[in-house]
Amino acid sequence: MPCPLCSHDKTYKHGKTSKGSQRYRCPNCKQTFTDTFDTIYYRRQVSQEEVRIVLQSHCEGTSLRGISRISGLSYNTGVSLIRAASQKAQLVHNGEVSSVDTDAIAADEMWSFVKKQKHCLPEELEAGDCWIALSLAQLNGLILSGRVGKRTDKLAIELVTSTQGKTDCQEWHTDGWSGYERVLCTDDEVEHYISKILTQRLERTNGSLRQQTGRWHRRQNKFGKVWEQTKVTLRLVISYFNWIWVHSRLGTTAAQRADLTSQPWTWQDIATYSTLC
């Protein structure tokens, strides 16, 4: 197999690992590696099916304890897989979502709540009201950006800036939250429309995000306990909705409709997404 670091194509077998996997060595850069190097399987004894169950269940809103019971994997293994996959999902988003063609950008926020925990230092945990802001390409339903935070101008600025890196479109449709008005009016090229009707498609996406992510359901008692975990989940869910989730009526993923890929991705594509070379 080619070297995952320098792409040199003549690598040699180099003994076995303590778990019995084949090890390789690259004569060019001297790196040793196994065939799971640079995937979330590296140094984890989990199968492809176990990874699929953990990640899919997490995106459907199953609790972390529930995932442990369903998969038979330990709680810590589940959490560590989700964190590793979330990092991959972020890299997929950074690397694959660009120059998105759309006639308009829709932005909306979902309210969530991060439970206050005792025995935590203030700097270790952000608690209380928590907003998840999303921007969507209206033409194809692709999520351009998602941010977690308090409902402040900082959240609006982060969402607008990260969205502008993904598309040249300058037409924004938002709800009446004044944060968008203050942020978007500083850019002369932006056209900004405020309406409940224009953000309908996003609200539908939010609806299905909410349906499938139990922890974000309003009025449910499955609040995320840790702010950082909400960010981890959001990164994973965004890539799930863009690349894996097939729209039941259209029969395609948002990434297909945005011409970023020719077919639906699987969890395996995210788990093994190359971050090297």
Ligand SMILES: [Zn+2]
């Ligand atoms: Zn190499």
